[in-house]
Amino acid sequence: SQTIHQWPATLVQPVGSPLSLECTVEGTSNPNLYWYRQAAGRGLQLLFYSVGIGQISSEVPQNLSASRPQDRQFILSSKKLLLSDSGFYLCAWSVRSGNQPQHFGDGTRLSIL
Amino acid sequence: DAKTTQPPSMDCAEGRAANLPCNHSTISGNEYVYWYRQIHSQGPQYIIHGLKNNETNEMASLIITEDRKSSTLILPHATLRDTAVYYCIDKAAGNKLTFGGGTRVLVKP
Numbered sequence: 001s002q003t004i005h006q007w008p009a010t011l012v013q014p015v016g017s018p019l020s021l022e023c024t025v026e027g028t029s030n031p032n033l034y035w036y037r038q039a040a041g042r043g044l045q046l047l048f049y050s051v052g053i054g055q056i057s058s059e060v061p062q063n064l065s066a067s068r069p070q071d072r073q074f075i076l077s078s079k080k081l082l083l084s085d086s087g088f089y090l091c092a093w094s095v096r097s098g099n100q101p102q103h104f105g106d107g108t109r110l111s112i113l
Numbered sequence: 114d115a116k117t118t119q120p121p122s123m124d125c126a127e128g129r130a131a132n133l134p135c136n137h138s139t140i141s142g143n144e145y146v147y148w149y150r151q152i153h154s155q156g157p158q159y160i161i162h163g164l165k166n167n168e169t170n171e172m173a174s175l176i177i178t179e180d181r182k183s184s185t186l187i188l189p190h191a192t193l194r195d196t197a198v199y200y201c202i203d204k205a206a207g208n209k210l211t212f213g214g215g216t217r218v219l220v221k222p
Contacts, residue, residue, distance in 0.1 A: 006156075036210075043211065043212035043213060043214075044210060044211070044212045046210070049209070059209065090156050090157070098206055099162070099204075099205075099206045101162055104156035104158070104159075107156045
């Protein structure tokens, strides 16, 4: 069966520090990969999605970037974190074709001080 | 913005069926109805999805009206672990998920 792993589960970072969140998927090949952010009490905001290695689409301009160095690895990064980057970051995957659902990891709760 | 409407909250007795309604009156012909739930501090969990036929899996049943403007998620025997926020989403292939406010379900013993 397929599994998705995100780490770390929680992270506290000072303003201006760099960020690297990692997500890996097992048990499937060529998945679509997604990064979402969920602010407290609000819905999900799609940040990036990828349909293949090195292929990244950005949904909103922001202080973050994403990379997909391997088929089942998706990384969310920032060079200098802002206070507004605080939130719950979720990685998800789906098969490429049709209307198959997205499956989420357990998320990383990021607090910026 | 979410295009679906759900009641903000509902209570359910443990062991009884929970029927969660959702209105999606502007759904397009190529959009599916997806249900997810989110337990506090966890990622959303996929439950079930459908286009126009009723669907059932090990977690729940999905009943979609003939005009596709509304649906009901049925948890046949609610347990305390089913306490969560339940989201109904209408989405076409390739489009992003947009979560609305959802329904906060509290299963009581």
